[in-house]
Amino acid sequence: MQKVIVPEKIDNLTDHFLAKQGYDVITVKNPDEENILRLAPDAAAVVMYISPIPNTMYAKMPNLKVLARNGVGFDNIDVDYAAQSGVWVTNTPGSNAISVAEFAVTDLLLLAKRSVEFSQRMLKWNDWGARQLMSHEIFGATVGIIGFGHIGQQVAKMLSGFGVKVLYYNRSKRDSEYGTQVDLDTLLKESDYVTVHIAATPQTEGLLGAREFKLMKNTASLVNTARGTIIDEPALVDALKSGEIASAALDVFDQEPLPADSPLLKLDNAFLTPHVASNTESATLNSARGAVKMADQVLKGQKPDWAVNQPDTDKLR
Structure with a gap:
């Protein structure tokens, strides 16, 4: 059973969608480097907010296949390095x-x-x-x-x-x-x-x-x-x-x-104002649903609809 790290709020908003798809879901308040490596360095997917993902994490997460960004911006991830490491990066365009x-x-x-x-x-x-x-x-x-x-x-x-x-x-x-x-x-x-x-x-x-x-x-x-x-x-x-x-x-x-x-x-x-432009119930729900959908697509071997990089096919995990 593949492990997936998901923010608690997103897991609840999506009615535990990923668990219902058969994944071993580990919930955290905020998936940052410390929590991810402490709880599940063997995770295949991380549904994430805006905490940065350093390039050094890929070597520590041998099973990682996708970083599913809950939101539109992805400046917290070096998407080209992720692609070289065989990891998909997705976002949720239009959700907010x-x-x-x-x-x-x-x-x-x-x-x-x-x-x-x-x-x-x-x-x-x-x-x-x-x-x-x-x-x-x-x-x-x-x-x-x-x-x-x-x-x-x-x-x-x-x-x-x-x-x-x-x-x-x-x-x-x-x-x-x-x-x-x-x-x-x-x-x-x-x-x-x-x-x-x-x-x-x-x-x-x-x-x-x-x-x-x-x-x-x-x-x-x-x-x-x-x-x-x-x-x-x-x-x-x-x-x-x-x-x-x-x-x-x-x-x-x-x-x-x-x-x-x-x-x-x-x-x-x-x-x-304190970075709250997208803080509406509608945008939050749209983004959460999109992020877990992207994680699910990758883990089922599909090309994600909203990819922001193209991993090297020879290095896909």
Whole structure:
């Protein structure tokens, strides 16, 4: 009987799906390196969250066939090294697309309407003088979407009813009735709001830095619900402090949890949330079901539907 390591929450959400398929299921709160090697170094599959999987683990897990990521991002795994080691890596694309897209659009509206600032002024100081401040309509504004996969496309679709002009940047050609594909510099120069939905890869690390913020309007706002590494955080802090851009809403950070001494926490024009854009019941259930399905497919000798690498067939375990 093949062993599978599964987070307790996912096992419960999926009604013990993998156990019902005949696997020896070992549940843990969080499958990280320590728990995996302590409980089941002979496991054939690991259904995992975001704890990193170091390349040294493959030699310690001779039976491992698949790392099934519960979620979309897989920057916590060296997928090429996993492939060289004969291990599949899978994710659950689209499982959280609506949830994250809704969150991004909400952030965009919060920045436009200055809702958090108004609320804080009233709650902290009962400051009705804030009524003299002006917010913005997004009708007629230009919204730039960086990354036009499942989430980016949902953002564009949701914004179609707001009367905005949508520009989007994607590394490959992608047609859409909801916007116009442009190069990154054009998007940054023309957008009033920029929302980030591109995958975190070595190629996209630091994609938005000092040069890019200089291209943006000083009235523009930035939303990031993708990954913190895509943005040069110190450069963003400088841009927000200097007024190079107007504001930002960030759900992801270069280091998580965000350090208590992070300069972002001291900025009045930065709205911060603790990586919760996909934290909805629907997205959580979709992702859990997808992850256990991928593990099951691999262990039954099938090619997984949502593979993010292609293991060397001579080394498949």
